Amino acid sequence: MKVFPLLVSLSIWASNSYAMDDFSAIDNYVNAAKKEIGLPSGTAIAVVKDGEIVYEGYFGYANIKENKKVTAETAFYIASITKPMFALSALLMEHNGDIKDSTTMAEMFPKQDLLNIDADKVQLKHLMSCSAGIENDALVNALAFTGNHNLQQRQTLLSASVKNERNPLGQFEYTNLGFNIVSVWVDNFYSQDWQKILSETIYQPLGMNHTSSYMSDAAKKRIEVARPYGLTGEDPTAILPFEKSDITMHAAGGTIATASDLGLFLIAQLNQGKVNGKQVFPASVIKKSHQQLVSHDASYLDFKRTGYAWGWQIGPYKGRKMLHHFGGVAGTHTHSSFIPEHNIGLVVLNNESQISQYLTNAISDIAYSILLDDGDANKKAEKHILSMRVRASEVKTNIKKWNDVSAKKASSRVMQLSLDKQKYVGVFHHPLWGQLNIKLLKSGNFEVRLGEISTIATAFTKLDTMRVEFSAMNEGGKVLTYKIKDGEVKELSLFGEKFNKV
Template identity: 90%
Template structure:
């Protein structure tokens, strides 16, 4: 792999109160870890203490092949860190009297038919705490990935929600669904998009000038957005094929932001809504947003999770109560956390997801060790550098092994089609999933496109079938089965759904 200089550009603000905080261990670790990884993807860090951003660090590249380094003005797609911001926005709307935490889905959507669950029992607080007891894969994937929707279609998708038989109402199951549903209510109630409401209630009041829930704002406002990378492809320095657009930005994961902008959001959390001496948000609203709504038992690397608040995971970390939320999809891993007891917090943004979760986990240990005076940060950095050497080697070996297995399976199979190849192309429609397009390429391969996502179909083991994998959707490989009648293709099944040929 090509070698890149891993330069760090950082700024540190320190008053006399912070003179003892030495953050050099962060720089030491991140630069060394990225050399071990061998991919100079970008990382942006902001550390918050007592109402100020006391450290910012910028490493690697926003665009590797164009040699564009990450800077203080580089925005990252932050994925699920959108959740606590959107949840706070709904509480501000409650504070204004527009909705209540106990407002039911039946009240939110009085003209909507919900036939497969009791909409009178599912309340806003359930939606904002991943405990609604309902599920809807078509809505989730359409808003986040395929983009096959408009307001009318979103309501059609909403009506398809069903009772979750495995996780009933009041039981936690992590999902985007509740936030997506609440965003449809926002679109209806205010006759404008949830993105605009989020900007008016959160981004603008905080002065988050490099933050938006419209990807198109990047070009309009000259915001450089870090491009997505991953270790799984043949060329890890190549930008991943799927990048977010306005239509695939959603209220559970639809924001671009800089590390320092998110630092402002954390300052508001830690200081009862006060930022730079101004009461930006009502203190009682911030307090309510931190209240646990549901308990659960989980963990992610070093972070134990015992409950969920309004878009915040809750759990112990280094002996204190921490609120945090992470985000991760192909080409992105993000971290936002804070410890109210000590008035400290951390933001870490990455434009790579395979190895960055381990990188960020170590950064967190080093940062909070410095802030809490918990051990020798330089020794911890050295320990984590050695660990990253092993992690990177194992991760790359596992990726190679998995790719080899997939390639071997693909090469051992021959696509079994009973008709001429051209018969299998065309447009197929499902009332919820929208249009699926299948095209025969000059190479003889089939391209399968569902809105904003596409893939090249591979052979499966049965007649008139194909294997398709929209990797962005994390659905794994799915079997596409054609439905034939009298020598003609009439439709197909995918995701357990029937698509009719148009």
């Protein structure tokens, strides 16, 4: 088993104020905006400047019904902000001599059957910059949502990778897949979980003591984790049904962290690997992690994106070059960004996903306006409060319309089944997607469960079909179609795949 050389371990004191900057406009905005939204979900903010955390703000609740407020020690599930940390870890592996940026998938997996891709052309740098030109929905969804995988199954899933005909090798298309593939290599090469390697190379050296890629560490280390919320349900204060577990934490989006811990990570980015005067990471590795690997043209709210580095989006913001990465799944919206030219950065974490992107967008404008001395931050805050009033109303109206339409469709449909209901229940197996379980509830509804995710099926318009929507996957409704022969259910199709009845 290979181990990493011991890196410098440290912690840093985080102040709540900074003599030269007044961040009260952020407090005023967030408090007012949350009143407009009408849901006291949580938000944690850390602002970095010149090697220090110069502002921290904690708002709302980590657990609404249990009245647990967000504090400096509240960890949030940060989703895709994991990517730049895992990418930096990969570059530290390269620095240690274990892999190269040009190492191909054929070299990474010499015993693996990778027949449907050009494994001798896809390199580590492609995998870590969303430009590998391959796709594999079964692997991505197994690691992030269903949890139907183990070490052996991940090898099987890896072999199912195919060429991406829409975006060939060298072209950018945002995906978790490359990071997931590298994590499979890490598990094999180091004979231990990628989570442990990430902790050894990033979290421990930086003193990120409230950060982990194991959800089980929350209980072991007594870390309070913000629970996920959303505006779509009948009761927005109810915790969303899907929450991450160890088996659904993955290298493209599998970390819990506090805002101040992520602030330490940004300080390392801005100071060539130095934190609190100590060289935690080699400066050359940090520099390389910021190098653009592929160009693309996109935007997200106020953030223009022109390229992608090692887990970092690159683009102009307020006329300056910014590196950033955001994260989002049901019940989570997160933001991490920095402007190297001015040695400033920002972290914003939310445990709500329907409207928090707009909240965070405004926080970014206010925070960077203060840091760059770009206009009156208080006036901007007032403007954003008014904007949130309109936005919150629009979002709630749209959600209500969507729910009403969905309810109307559901009520107008009757499930058309040619056999007795009990014939449709059971266990169905797919070699890549794993076990799918269908259960008939006392209510007469069908529960459909695929590993860690489940839903209640509704009627569709055709005979022997059901509509299923796994909200955690955020892919909309899918049609589940049964195949019947000689009066018995033999198989079903879902996601375009055939599941055989066990």
